[in-house]
Amino acid sequence: xxxxxxxxxxxxxxxxxxxxxxxxxxxxxxxxxxxxxxxxxxxxxxxxxxxxxxxxxxxxxxxxxxxxxxxxxxxxxxxxxxxxxxxxxxxxxxxxxxxxxxxxxxxxxxxxxxxxxxxxxxxxxxxxxxxxxxxxxxxxxxxxxxxxxxxxxxxxxxxxxxxxxxxxxxxxxxxxxxxxxxxxxxxxxxxxxxxxxxxxxxxxxxxxxxxxxxxxxxxxxxxxxxxxxxxxxxxxxxxxxxxxxxxxxxxxxxxxxxxxxxxxxxxxxxxxxxxxxxxxxxxxxxxxxxxxxxxxxxxxxxxxxxxxxxxxxxxxxxxxxxxxxxxxxxxxxxxxxxxxxxxxxxxxxxxxxxxxxxxxxxxxxxxxxxxxxxxxxxxxxxxxxxxxxxxxxxxxxxxxxxxxxxxxxxxxxxxxxxxxxxxxxxxxxxxxxxxxxxxxxxxxxxxxxxxxxxxxxxxxxxxxxxxxxxxxxxxxxxx
Numbered sequence: 001x002x003x004x005x006x007x008x009x010x011x012x013x014x015x016x017x018x019x020x021x022x023x024x025x026x027x028x029x030x031x032x033x034x035x036x037x038x039x040x041x042x043x044x045x046x047x048x049x050x051x052x053x054x055x056x057x058x059x060x061x062x063x064x065x066x067x068x069x070x071x072x073x074x075x076x077x078x079x080x081x082x083x084x085x086x087x088x089x090x091x092x093x094x095x096x097x098x099x100x101x102x103x104x105x106x107x108x109x110x111x112x113x114x115x116x117x118x119x120x121x122x123x124x125x126x127x128x129x130x131x132x133x134x135x136x137x138x139x140x141x142x143x144x145x146x147x148x149x150x151x152x153x154x155x156x157x158x159x160x161x162x163x164x165x166x167x168x169x170x171x172x173x174x175x176x177x178x179x180x181x182x183x184x185x186x187x188x189x190x191x192x193x194x195x196x197x198x199x200x201x202x203x204x205x206x207x208x209x210x211x212x213x214x215x216x217x218x219x220x221x222x223x224x225x226x227x228x229x230x231x232x233x234x235x236x237x238x239x240x241x242x243x244x245x246x247x248x249x250x251x252x253x254x255x256x257x258x259x260x261x262x263x264x265x266x267x268x269x270x271x272x273x274x275x276x277x278x279x280x281x282x283x284x285x286x287x288x289x290x291x292x293x294x295x296x297x298x299x300x301x302x303x304x305x306x307x308x309x310x311x312x313x314x315x316x317x318x319x320x321x322x323x324x325x326x327x328x329x330x331x332x333x334x335x336x337x338x339x340x341x342x343x344x345x346x347x348x349x350x351x352x353x354x355x356x357x358x359x360x361x362x363x364x365x366x367x368x369x370x371x372x373x374x375x376x377x378x379x380x381x382x383x384x385x386x387x388x389x390x391x392x393x394x395x396x397x398x399x400x401x402x403x404x405x406x407x408x409x410x411x412x413x414x415x416x417x418x419x420x421x422x423x424x425x426x427x428x429x430x431x432x433x434x435x436x437x438x439x440x441x442x443x444x445x446x447x448x449x450x451x452x453x454x455x456x457x458x459x460x461x462x463x464x465x466x467x468x469x470x471x472x473x474x475x476x477x478x479x
Contacts, residue, residue, distance in 0.1 A: 002057055004050075004240075005317060005374050007248060007271040008169055012374050017239045018269065023059045024238030025051060026230040026268075027123070028247060031068040032107035033087040036114055037291035038307060038322065039277040039284035043244045045308055045418075046274040046316035046375075048120040050242065052416045053371050064233045065123040069104040069130050070209045071198075072222045076250045078155065078195040079186070082219075085208055097208050104128075114294050117304035119418045125233050129225045132232070133211045136220045139228040139262055140196045148261035152187035155199055156215050160192040163257045169271060170249040194254050195221040223254040231259065231267055241268040245275055274316045284322065297327070301465065305419055306331040312377045312417060333385075334419065340388040341424040343395060344407055351400030356391065360402075360409050363387045367413055377417075384413060433464055437473065440466075 002015040017023045027047045030036055054061050074080030084100055093099045108128075115122060129136075140156060143149055148162045160166045167173075172192070185191060199218040200210045210217045230238065243252060252271065259267035276283050279290050294304055310330035314320040363383055370380035394401060414421040436455055443451040456466055466473050 002053070002372050003374055004270055004272055007273050013270070015270070017059065018237060021059055023054050023061045023240065024234035025054075025061050025063045025240045025242070026226070026234060026238065027063070027065050027241075028226060028243040028251070029065040029067050029126075030107075030111050031072040031083050032104045032111060033072075033083045034107060035293045035295070036111050037284055037293055038297070039291070040244075041114060041118060041294065041307070042277045042311050042320065043242075043274045044115060044120055045118060045311045047242045048118075048418060049312075049316070049375055049377060049416065050240070050272065051121060052418060053375060056371070056416055062125075062234065063121075063123040064125045064127065064230060066226055066229045067104070067108055067126060067128045068222065068225060069100070069108075069128055071129060071220045071225060078198065078221065079203075082207060082209070095208065100208055101130075104130075114304075117294060118308050119305065119420050121418075127229045127233065129220070129229075130209065132225070132229060133220065135232055136224050136228045137197075137211075137213050139224060139231075139258075140220075141214070142262040143196065143258055146261055146264065148258075149196065150189065151215060153199070154187050154202060154204075155195040155218075155221075156197040157188060157193045158196055158254070158258055158261065160190055160194070160257060163260055165260075166192065166253065166257050169256055170253050172249065172253065194223060194250075196224050196258065197221065223251055224258060226251070227255050227259045227262070227267070230255075231263070236263045237265060237267055237269070239268075240270045240272055242272050242274070245273045248273055275319045277320045277322050279322045281321065292322070300324075302327060302331055303334070306334050309334040309337075309419060312381050315378055316375060337385070337388065337419070338421065338424050340392060341407070341410060341421050343392070344403060344410070345425060347395060347401065347403055349398060349400045350403045353394070353399060353401050356394060356399075356401050356406065359387060359390055360405060363413075364409065367416075371416065380413075381417065384410070384417075433459065433462065437466070441473065 003012040004015050005011070006013045025047075027044070030040065051061050051063055069084060070082065072083045074083060074086065084104065085095075087103055088095055088099055091103065093103065112122070140149070143158065144156070148159055149156055150159055151157075197213060197215055197218055197220055198204050198207075199216050200207055201216075201218075204218065207219055209219050211219065230241065241252070241255075248271075252273075256266075256268065256271075278284060279292070282290060284290055284292070294307070297304070297307055306327060307330070310322075310327055311320070313330065366383040367380045370376040370383065373379075391401070391406060411422045436459055440452050440455040440459075443449070443455065459466060
């Protein structure tokens with residue numbers, strides 16, 4: 001029985017999809033104006049774990065992710081510059097549609113490369129906002145037809161007072177918001193109203209991306225894109241909508257409202273959100289100036305899968321504090337797990353072992369139970385590590401083991417963890433590299449550190465890094 005925490009009900013619920021064995025999953029994609037930082041990437045790893053878990057339990061998952069390349073303004077109050085257009089100035093690019101599309105393509109590819117590096121399964125459907133403008137216009141017309149909108153000289157707005165449950169997803173204090181005037185009202189009737197379509201007039205007249213519409217030239221608001229794309233590809237009602245917790249108060253609250261405005265039903269059954277990654281107790285982000293990218297990690301000698309391992313050590317709904325020492329610990333733990341797998345694959349004493357088979361059964365039970373409890377990956381990972389220690393002890397004692405069953409079990413569970421443990425075979429050290437390492441060891445033993453350093457540098461050029469420890473020299477292959 002899989003239980004997931006539903007943000008809307010604020011409790012764990014037994015997962016029951018709308019269709020018995022098919023799951024519709026929508027995950028909010030990036031606004032492609034810059035490189036994603038590792039705080040952003042934590043959300044996508046959590047969503048990947050969710051998707052893998054659903055598949056593990058036998059569900060067919062249809063996964064849709066959007067790419068925002070228009071309409072996301074610098075303020076959630078429907079004001080400020082478009083983040084895409086602002087990025088042109090940052091990169092000293094020509095102010096033109098062509099430049100915007102090139103910029104979007106650049107950062108979309110960078111994001112997709114990040115997903116690949118982190119061993120995240122790609123969505124079944126990628127959908128760019130700019131390729132679905134007509135769909136958004138049609139969606140707004142539905143909301144308009146059901147009398148949830150009003151039009152001003154600046155925009156077509158959603159009237160949040162028409163949707164009685166507007167506050168529920170984020171538990172908003174609408175009265176306090178109105179009294180405090182925390183948002184720029186402009187032509188809005190209510191502080192919580194939001195733009196469905198922004199007209200190319202006044203402050204938006206120079207917006208590069210403009211399309212004709214029933215309300216005049218303009219561009220879609222940020223929120224309408226996700227309602228349109230999720231329901232276009234998954235239907236008026238679908239199972240799961242994911243994102244980071246920062247999307248709850250505005251973006252997802254507005255999505256929920258406008259989808260109801262269009263279809264008069266709740267479109268999403270389970271809203272599931274991941275917590276922030278922080279650094280020095282402050283939220284990691286571009287605006288905070290403390291963002292770290294995957295490229296930064298690689299330059300410091302870490303594998304993207306070391307970062308993935310770090311993400312697995314904290315529950316997706318718990319804040320994770322990033323530090324370089326914590327990443328180093330994750331790196332060491334990841335290497336130990338990979339070394340264990342390699343040791344299993346190279347072990348020759350193959351025979352049945354009742355105690356080992358009992359441990360395998362216990363591992364599967366603990367691992368599965370952890371998954372069922374709202375994706376408790378730290379607990380699941382801990383059960384695998386404990387198993388590896390027990391099996392390592394048996395190998396130390398030269399006991400015969402059912403190696404094939406052990407390996408198959410680990411690879412099956414890694415379909416959830418996504419650490420690429422089935423690729424460990426390919427990481428075996430080639431004979432020529434072993435020879436160089438042995439030569440270096442001999443040079444070090446003879447005190448010839450000049451030769452030792454020269455061999456180390458040669459190995460580094462071959463993509464092999466060495467780390468000298470009290471337990472001997474550790475080897476790491478770099479992409």
